[in-house]
Amino acid sequence: MIRANDPDAVVIVGTRGWSSLGVSEGGNSDEIVNNPVRADNIMYTFHFYAASHKDNYRNEVQRAASRLPLPVSWQGPAEIAGTAVRLHASGRWEPVDGRYHWAGRIEPEPRMLRLLRSGRRDVEVRVGERVVRGRLAEADPWGGVRITGVGEPPWPACPPGVKLGEVQDN
Numbered sequence: 001m002i003r004a005n006d007p008d009a010v011v012i013v014g015t016r017g018w019s020s021l022g023v024s025e026g027g028n029s030d031e032i033v034n035n036p037v038r039a040d041n042i043m044y045t046f047h048f049y050a051a052s053h054k055d056n057y058r059n060e061v062q063r064a065a066s067r068l069p070l071p072v073s074w075q076g077p078a079e080i081a082g083t084a085v086r087l088h089a090s091g092r093w094e095p096v097d098g099r100y101h102w103a104g105r106i107e108p109e110p111r112m113l114r115l116l117r118s119g120r121r122d123v124e125v126r127v128g129e130r131v132v133r134g135r136l137a138e139a140d141p142w143g144g145v146r147i148t149g150v151g152e153p154p155w156p157a158c159p160p161g162v163k164l165g166e167v168q169d170n
Helices: 030-034 055-065 110-117
Strands: 011-013 042-044 046-049 072-080 083-094 099-106 122-127 130-139 145-150
Touching (some): 110 130
Antiparallel strands (some): 072 083, 072 122, 130 145
16 A cells, blocks of 8 residues: 555554564564565664663664664653653654654643743753753643654664664675
8 A cells, every 4th residue: 555655655664562673572673684574665663661661672772773774762751941741752764854853742741831832942852861952843732742853863763873864784
């Protein structure tokens, strides 16, 4: 269906164990590397849960990111404009402008709504030691705030020393 409508579209494929590269079921990315989907423009997804995915998950993502095309989503704690929040976000490489775009939702937090309503849009987003610029977009009907960014995301999306968009030949 996808290829019939757009033969050049990137197809994102989930992985075993709730898109955990198999880690949630005792596996790892070797099974994907050793038996990849045989098609062009394929990416595999990993969904990161900050509350339960600890070092073993992070280590596997770092190992896999050097061998597989792997966008990563984030669900967990963050600090935005100095306020502790819960952030749900994901990103994608945008071939039109050649940059990585990320977006997400900040769970309801009155201080974020006040910032947005005061007209402040540009904010600093921190996840652990990573700090990037983001832009508050709009309030949603449930009291959350949408946020967007361009460039490196605030969560670890690549292994150390690799920048988004770089291709590694192995």
